[in-house]
Amino acid sequence: xxxxxxxxxxxxxxxxxxxxxxxxxxxxxxxxxxxxxxxxxxxxxxxxxxxxxxxxxxxxxxxxxxxxxxxxxxxxxxxxxxxxxxxxxxxxxxxxxxxxxxxxxxxxxxxxxxxxxxxxxxxxxxxxxxxxxxxxxxxxxxxxxxxxxxxxxxxxxxxxxxxxxxxxxxxxxxxxxxxxxxxxxxxxxxxxxxxxxxxxxxxxxxxxxxxxxxxxxxxxxxxxxxxxxxxxxxxxxxxxxxxxxxxxxxxxxxxxxxxxxxxxxxxxxxxxxxxxxxxxxxxxxxxxxxxxxxxxxxxxxxxxxxxxxxxxxxxxxxxxxxxxxxxxxxxxxxxxxxxxxxxxxxxxxxxxxxxxxxxxxxxxxxxxxxxxxxxxxxxxxxxxxxxxxxxxxxxxxxxxxxxxxxxxxxxxxxxxxxxxxxxxxxxxxxxxxxxxxxxxxxxxxxxxxxxxxxxxxxxxxxxxxxxxxxxxxxxxxxxxxxxxxxxxxxxxxxxxxxxxxxxxxxxxxxxxxxxxxxxxxxxxxxxxxxxxxxxxxxxxxxxxxxxxxxxxxxxxxxxxxxxxxxxxxxxxxxxxxxxxxxxxxxxxxxxxxxxxxxxxxxxxxxxxxxxxxxxxxxxxxxxxxxxxxxxxxxxxxxxxxxxxxxxxxxxxxxxxxxxxxxxxxxxxxxxxxxxxxxxxxxxxxxxxxxxxxxxxxxxxxxxxxxxxxxxxxxxxxxxxxxxxxxxxxxxxxxxxxxxxxxxxxxxxxxxxxxxxxxxxxxxxx
Numbered sequence: 069x070x071x072x073x074x075x076x077x078x079x080x081x082x083x084x085x086x087x088x089x090x091x092x093x094x095x096x097x098x099x100x101x102x103x104x105x106x107x108x109x110x111x112x113x114x115x116x117x118x119x120x121x122x123x124x125x126x127x128x129x130x131x132x133x134x135x136x137x138x139x140x141x142x143x144x145x146x147x148x149x150x151x152x153x154x155x156x157x158x159x160x161x162x163x164x165x166x167x168x169x170x171x172x173x174x175x176x177x178x179x180x181x182x183x184x185x186x187x188x189x190x191x192x193x194x195x196x197x198x199x200x201x202x203x204x205x206x207x208x209x210x211x212x213x214x215x216x217x218x219x220x221x222x223x224x225x226x227x228x229x230x231x232x233x234x235x236x237x238x239x240x241x242x243x244x245x246x247x248x249x250x251x252x253x254x255x256x257x258x259x260x261x262x263x264x265x266x267x268x269x270x271x272x273x274x275x276x277x278x279x280x281x282x283x284x285x286x287x288x289x290x291x292x293x294x295x296x297x298x299x300x301x302x303x304x305x306x307x308x309x310x311x312x313x314x315x316x317x318x319x320x321x322x323x324x325x326x327x328x329x330x331x332x333x334x335x336x337x338x339x340x341x342x343x344x345x346x347x348x349x350x351x352x353x354x355x356x357x358x359x360x361x362x363x364x365x366x367x368x369x370x371x372x373x374x375x376x377x378x379x380x381x382x383x384x385x386x387x388x389x390x391x392x393x394x395x396x397x398x399x400x401x402x403x404x405x406x407x408x409x410x411x412x413x414x415x416x417x418x419x420x421x422x423x424x425x426x427x428x429x430x431x432x433x434x435x436x437x438x439x440x441x442x443x444x445x446x447x448x449x450x451x452x453x454x455x456x457x458x459x460x461x462x463x464x465x466x467x468x469x470x471x472x473x474x475x476x477x478x479x480x481x482x483x484x485x486x487x488x489x490x491x492x493x494x495x496x497x498x499x500x501x502x503x504x505x506x507x508x509x510x511x512x513x514x515x516x517x518x519x520x521x522x523x524x525x526x527x528x529x530x531x532x533x534x535x536x537x538x539x540x541x542x543x544x545x546x547x548x549x550x551x552x553x554x555x556x557x558x559x560x561x562x563x564x565x566x567x568x569x570x571x572x573x574x575x576x577x578x579x580x581x582x583x584x585x586x587x588x589x590x591x592x593x594x595x596x597x598x599x600x601x602x603x604x605x606x607x608x609x610x611x612x613x614x615x616x617x618x619x620x621x622x623x624x625x626x627x628x629x630x631x632x633x634x635x636x637x638x639x640x641x642x643x644x645x646x647x648x649x650x651x652x653x654x655x656x657x658x659x660x661x662x663x664x665x666x667x668x669x670x671x672x673x674x675x676x677x678x679x680x681x682x683x684x685x686x687x688x689x690x691x692x693x694x695x696x697x698x699x700x701x702x703x704x705x706x707x708x709x710x711x712x713x714x715x716x717x718x719x720x721x722x723x724x725x726x727x728x729x730x731x732x733x734x735x736x737x738x739x740x741x742x743x744x745x746x747x748x749x750x751x752x753x754x755x756x757x758x759x760x761x762x763x764x765x766x767x768x769x770x771x772x773x774x775x776x777x778x779x780x781x782x783x784x785x786x787x788x789x790x791x792x793x794x795x796x797x798x799x800x801x802x803x804x805x806x807x808x809x810x811x812x813x814x815x816x817x818x819x820x821x822x823x824x825x826x827x828x829x830x831x832x833x
Contacts, residue, residue: 720757
């Protein structure tokens with residue numbers, strides 16, 4: 069039997085088919101909408117920040133470096149600071165309008181200076197406050213593959229003026245429509261024709277959100293229909309506040325290199341260096357105005373376009389009576405006040421970023437770092453980092469000028485750490501510091517040359533009943549059978565220096581005396597000091613070890629010197645200060661750790677000898693007052709055939725290490741003094757470390773001794789030096805030739821009591 073279809077029945081069937089297909093499409097879109105919006109909307113990358121600068125009464129401060137940091141934070145000088153990001157510096161005070169950061173509220177403060185310290189901090193009412201905190205600098209992130217960067221805002225964090233501005237420009241009828249507004253489309257058309265510019269958009273905020281979250285940017289009727297359906301479904305499932313908040317966090321505002329800036333929270337940070345809550349109306353207007361053309365109205369690339377667009381948005385706010393006419397004119401007269409971009413890829417400082425990654429991987433998976441929005445505050449000091457980068461480049465240019473094009477491929481690494489805490493303040497892993505790739509600060513394992521010698525001499529001085537600074541060492545010719553061959557070390561000057569005091573052998577960096585001392589001490593004793601300094605690597609039992617045949621990375625080398633610079637107190641080096649979750653709660657902290665591994669007296673003696681490196685040795689050249697002010701000390705290092713140039717030195721509260729050499733290990737024309745030391749000096753001269761007090765130890769006394777024979781001398785005797793000794797180990801012999809000028813040893817009460825105690829104990833035996 070044949071079934072006959074009438075035209076009407078065919079129409080019904082067609083309608084049913086259309087209905088079924090439409091229902092299926094709606095169901096699919098509905099599923100996508102709910103799955104997306106009820107799941108994890110965005111993967112939030114971990115953000116990496118420098119340390120925040122905290123200033124309190126009594127804090128040491130370098131005013132020049134403070135002003136450099138304000139410039140890096142894009143603060144501008146104004147005779148009468150009245151807006152966030154403005155300051156005025158006078159001779160002994162800094163008046164500044166802080167942008168605000170975490171618990172630090174935005175406001176006007178004044179900081180007073182006296183003798184290199186902060187004497188007082190007051191607020192705008194003149195009332196003393198305990199501390200002010202400057203915002204840190206964003207220096208990088210751990211990004212997912214799409215490289216989207218955002219800071220999520222919660223509804224209470226969204227300023228009312230931001231909501232008013234978005235709705236006035238993008239969707240005035242937002243709270244009255246159901247996702248699609250034909251009225252908005254027609255009104256926007258006529259408004260824009262009348263204005264001769266794009267004042268309003270036709271799509272609702274809900275449609276824009278649907279387009280961003282679910283669809284490609286293609287302009288087709290099919291896509292527009294799908295977008296409209298999605299908008300209706302979003303409105304059906306979610307409240308207006310939830311939709312608006314999602315939009316505020318989702319919008320695209322700028323492209324910074326590979327990094328895409330999304331959301332007004334990140335936009336505020338990216339363009340103004342502060343949180344959205346600290347922005348003023350003109351700044352909000354600028355960000356909202358960018359929505360119609362993030363590239364066209366980018367204030368850095370197109371400041372004129374951005375200014376005109378901002379002023380147009382401000383005009384809309386005035387029409388809607390969100391601001392009055394006088395405020396309108398005042399806002400329109402303002403400069404854009406955007407800050408300089410901090411970084412355009414994954415990080416501004418690749419070498420430091422590598423260290424942060426290594427520490428993070430001890431506690432976090434990569435997926436956590438790329439998705440959970442962690443806030444990582446590091447110990448990086450942006451002024452020191454900037455200076456270290458500039459000065460390794462500057463010194464390389466100077467060396468090329470001096471030695472020629474053969475040094476064009478010269479590479480380098482450098483690190484600066486806080487002596488007491490082990491906080492890593494700055495790191496450079498290449499002579500081109502912004503270059504990604506091989507990080508020499510942690511991965512270049514190189515012979516350290518004479519940098520090993522302080523470890524050998526500390527081994528001796530730690531046996532203070534056997535060795536002191538004027539113990540006589542032998543620097544005559546040495547022949548030793550090692551590895552089946554005769555080993556005969558040479559000094560750098562190719563000379564022998566006979567009998568010399570221990571401290572002279574160190575600051576003159578004599579190889580032969582050092583080798584003899586090491587062999588006398590024994591490999592086991594030296595290995596024990598290596599361990600105390602944080603060197604876990606086993607030593608090879610060859611005498612060449614004692615003059616530098618030992619390989620370390622710059623990171624490991626500066627870690628071992630931290631214990632020396634800190635008077636025998638070991639602190640593991642740390643790049644991270646703390647980590648907070650999206651809510652701002654501490655997720656993980658990296659507390660300061662300290663362990664006394666060596667008595668301070670032997671280390672004090674060693675540091676005295678290292679200070680002589682600056683006064684008379686291989687790092688000479690600084691005025692005596694400067695050396696004393698910084699309590700400076702250091703050591704040069706040069707490996708065989710001058711393949712490696714090293715210098716490590718402490719000045720003020722900083723310990724700084726520099727390495728220079730070629731990646732292919734070919735010889736250079738540089739010694740530690742002519743290469744790495746030059747980087748160190750350029751950096752230290754630039755940042756001007758703060759003065760520190762000399763460490764006074766009750767068990768140490770100073771005695772005038774002769775630089776040649778190490779016996780008692782006097783201030784008026786030629787060739788004399790005031791040398792520290794652990795009490796009871798100082799020399800007492802005065803040669804006849806110095807009878808008239810020598811200082812007589814003081815027999816103080818403690819000396820007498822110690823001798824009486826010794827006699828008494830012997831009598832009891």
